[in-house]
Amino acid sequence: MGRQLQPVQEMYREAKGGDRRALGRLLTRIERGGPPADEIGELAHVDAGSAHVIGITGAPGSGKSTLTGRLVELLRDNDVRPAVLAVDPSSPLTGGAILGDRIRMEGTPSTEPSGTRSTNDVFIRSMATRGHSGGLAVAVPQAVRLFDAVGYDPIIIETVGVGQVEVDVVGAADTAVVVMTPGMGDAVQANKAGLLEVADVFVVNKADRPGADDVRRDLDLMLDLSHVTGQEDGSGYRPPIVMCSAIDGDGTTDVWQAVADHLEILGKLGRRHIRRRHRIRAEIRATLNQALDSRIDDLIYSEVGERLVSDAQNASRSPSSAAAAVLDHLLGRR
């Protein structure tokens, strides 16, 4: 059957009615971008409420997926319907990817084979970065909005905290959780990656391993030294450090408590709309970047572009003057 041809509107209606398959297909359209993704955005924009967006980031293998699985388990037991977006890098060489996050969230398979939703379910989607991180910066917020619009709350985004886009994506969440583990100078690494600035909650996972207390102490020290604490709002909010061992579930309730507390504090301080505004601005900017990128590509490989490249190559004009000429074209100045 021509599943590719099913209209977006119809799929959207089905997804709102609880059809898992339709939601899965809409997410694919979002990933592919272009007009169908925009159309979904138009629909979801109207229905999206105010789901709690939680970003979880940290080094590969730190236990993000295991922790996410635990949180999801906890939430399900409390009649909450979470969605998970697990982002992993594509191979830059082949464009392929192994997306292995579901396997760690296995404790809670959301088995509802009929394709309709049970009252306490979870929806897990794996997303590969697909080379162009600019696409990710657009696709993630769109997917989050769609989850929100069809009734999932909270929405957990898992990303590896390496690339700038990944850090940005998590930083734009309502609550950013940074996961660290004993050893490997994790706190220092996180500092370098700019993760300390975005963290609202620190989790020291694998607390069953030696060295966990050292990580906590390093972090504490770094928070003492840094000026990030409470800087954003002068509130004096200091990100809590929660010890946990996701693999056996120890401390995962505390993690959730810290996350829920953070949302409450945001609300009390009237800061939540500021986060949202930041998120929306970042999305608009990313969308513009993407649109410009593709127009620049079109131009640079066009006849005009090739001529400018040749000019720069045979030194009849400088690359920056060639770029200026491309910009003129782009802005319709010529």
Add this chain to the structure above:
Amino acid sequence: MVDRTPSKEPMSGGDVPLRVVLAKLGLDGHDRGIKVVARILRDAGMEVIYLGLRQTTDSIVTAVMEEDADAIGLSMHNAGHMTLAPNMVKALRQAELPVPIIVGGIVPKDDVQPMLDAGVAAVIGPGASAEEVAAIVRDAVSASV
């Protein structure tokens, strides 16, 4: 030096990676083979949603829906394939998911045709090369669209 001809990144449509759910159905605990296949498919440019060991037809159906997979790769090394694979076919039909199933692992020659008759799209023998594995998955997807 390699001459890199100008190529544009795939923006939308066109060159989209295939998404393949990879799972081991049944109770045996060998995942070496399926991990090799995961790498082969990744290296062939596909996105592998790796579910690992001890999956049920229900958990696979859910993953296929949520991940909007284009194909399912099932690895089987115990004797259960003659019931498990057709069960998977049935479960997908029930869920109205037109997704091809490719079975790998150890399937006796005599069982191949009955499996195909039961609705499995392809059976990959133990001797298949990486190129063959990727090609079989690709062909199964194009045949099912």
